[in-house]
Amino acid sequence: MKKNIRLTAIYKILRRKPDDTETRFKLINELIAANRIEEAYQQLKIIGNVNPEDPRYKEKFDSVTSIRSKNFRINLLLLKQKLLQDPDDKESMKIVAENYENLQYYDSAMVMLDKYFEKYPDEKDQDLRFRWARNSAWNREFDKAIDITDKLWRIIQIISIISFSGRKYLSGLQEILKKQEDILIMF
Numbered sequence: 001m002k003k004n005i006r007l008t009a010i011y012k013i014l015r016r017k018p019d020d021t022e023t024r025f026k027l028i029n030e031l032i033a034a035n036r037i038e039e040a041y042q043q044l045k046i047i048g049n050v051n052p053e054d055p056r057y058k059e060k061f062d063s064v065t066s067i068r069s070k071n072f073r074i075n076l077l078l079l080k081q082k083l084l085q086d087p088d089d090k091e092s093m094k095i096v097a098e099n100y101e102n103l104q105y106y107d108s109a110m111v112m113l114d115k116y117f118e119k120y121p122d123e124k125d126q127d128l129r130f131r132w133a134r135n136s137a138w139n140r141e142f143d144k145a146i147d148i149t150d151k152l153w154r155i156i157q158i159i160s161i162i163s164f165s166g167r168k169y170l171s172g173l174q175e176i177l178k179k180q181e182d183i184l185i186m187f
Contacts, residue, residue: 006030021051028060037071040064072099088119094128101131106138126152 010027014020024043031040044061051057076099079092086092093116100109113132117123129152136145 004034007034019050021047021054025056025060028064032060032064032067037064037067041068069103072102075099076103090116090120093119094125097131097135101135106135110135110139110141126155129155 007027007030010023010030013023014027017023024047028040028043028047031037031043040060041064044057044064047054047057048061076096079096079099082092083089083096093112097109097112097116100106100112109131113128113135116128117132123129129148133145133148133152136142136148
C-alpha cells in the first residue's frame, strides 16, 4: 500500500514537472520495486528521448529490457502450452503474437497472426488487423501488407458511412418527432 502512495505522489510531481529527470528516475526505481516493469520501460523511453547519454539511463534500460524480455518469454511458454490444449483460443493467439512482436520476433508473430486470421477471417478487431499488416511489412511481405491495409481501409470507410447514415437517420427522426410535437401543440 505504501508503494502505491509513493507512486501516486511521484506521478503527481511529474504531471507538474514532466521534464524532471531525477523524479522520473525515482519513479522508475519504485516501479521496478513494485514489479511494474512495463511502466518502468515506458518511463525509460521518455528519458531516452530527452537524455539518452545519462549512464543511469543505460544501466536501467538494460536491466528493465532484460526483465521485460524474460517476462515475455515466460508468457510465451505458458500461452503456447495453453494453445496446445486449445488451439482455437483466440485471446491466447493474440497475446502470443503480441509477445513475439515485443521480442521483435516478427516472423513468428506473422506466423501466429496468419494462423489467427486463417481460423477467424471475419475478425472485427481493427487494431489486430493493423498489427497483421505492420508485421507483414516488417517481414518484407509488402503486397500482403498493402492488401490487408486496403481491406482495413474499406472496413473503416464502411463504418464511417454507417455511422454517418445513422446520425443522419437519427437527426431526421428527431426532426419528424419535433414536427409531430408542434402539430400536437397546435391542437
